[in-house]
Amino acid sequence: MTPAVLVVGASRGIGLEFVRQYRAEDARVIATHRDPAQAAPLRALGAEPRLLDVLDEAAIARLGRLLDGERLAVVIVNAGIFGPRTQGLVAPPADAFDAVMHTNVLAAMQLIPALVPPLAAAGGRLAVLSSRMGSLSLMQSSSGWLYRASKAALNGVLKAASIELGAQGIVCLALHPGWVRTDMGGAGADIDATVSVTGMRRVIEAADAASNGSFFDYTGERLAW
Numbered sequence: 001m002t003p004a005v006l007v008v009g010a011s012r013g014i015g016l017e018f019v020r021q022y023r024a025e026d027a028r029v030i031a032t033h034r035d036p037a038q039a040a041p042l043r044a045l046g047a048e049p050r051l052l053d054v055l056d057e058a059a060i061a062r063l064g065r066l067l068d069g070e071r072l073a074v075v076i077v078n079a080g081i082f083g084p085r086t087q088g089l090v091a092p093p094a095d096a097f098d099a100v101m102h103t104n105v106l107a108a109m110q111l112i113p114a115l116v117p118p119l120a121a122a123g124g125r126l127a128v129l130s131s132r133m134g135s136l137s138l139m140q141s142s143s144g145w146l147y148r149a150s151k152a153a154l155n156g157v158l159k160a161a162s163i164e165l166g167a168q169g170i171v172c173l174a175l176h177p178g179w180v181r182t183d184m185g186g187a188g189a190d191i192d193a194t195v196s197v198t199g200m201r202r203v204i205e206a207a208d209a210a211s212n213g214s215f216f217d218y219t220g221e222r223l224a225w
C-alpha cells in the first residue's frame with residue numbers, strides 16, 4: 001500500500017493547509033475531522049476523510065484499527081485549542097482546564113501509541129503542533145498561561161515518545177508554526193497558513209535521526225525547550 005500522510009485535525013486552518021499542500025504534490029492523505037459535514041471539502045481535495053473526535057478515547061481506538069496495515073510516512077497531530085485568553089495569573093475554570101488539557105495533551109498521549117505500528121512500518125515522521133509559548137526557556141509572559149502549560153506538557157509528551165520511538169526508526173518533532181492568521185491566531189498575526197505550512201513541511205522533510213526529539217519553528221530554527 002502507498003505510504004500515506006495522516007493529518008489529525010484537518011478541517012480548517014493549518015491542518016487544512018497541510019492537506020492542500022500534500023495533495024498538490026499528489027501525496028495520499030488521510031485527514032481527520034470532527035463534524036461529518038467537514039468530510040466533503042476534504043474529499044474534494046482528494047483526501048481520505050476519517051471522522052474523529054480526539055476527545056473520544058473509543059474513536060481514537062477505532063482509528064488505530066482502521067489504520068491497521070497502513071504505512072504512514074508522516075503524521076501531523078494538529079488538533080488543539082487555545083482556551084481562555086487571559087492576561088496575568090487568572091485562575092482557569094475547571095471545565096476550561098479539562099477541555100484544553102484533554103484536547104492538547106491527553107489526545108496526543110492516546111493517539112501516539114495507536115499510530116506507532118503504521119509509522120514504524122514506513123520509518124515515518126511524527127510531528128506535533130506545539131507553540132513557542134510552551135517553551136520554558138523562552139517564556140517571557142504569563143498571558144494565556146493555560147495554553148502555555150498545555151503546550152509545555154505536549155512538548156514533554158513528544159520528547160518522551162521520541163526516546164522510545166527513535167529506536168523504531170520513527171523521527172519525532174515538536175513544531176512551532178509561527179503566529180498564523182487562523183481562527184486561533186487572529187487577523188493580526190504575522191504570517192498566513194501557506195507560509196507556515198510550507199516551512200513546517202520543509203522541516204519535516206529534512207528531519208533525520210539527529211532531529212529526533214527536537215523542537216523547531218517553521219523556519220527550521222531549533223528552539224530551546
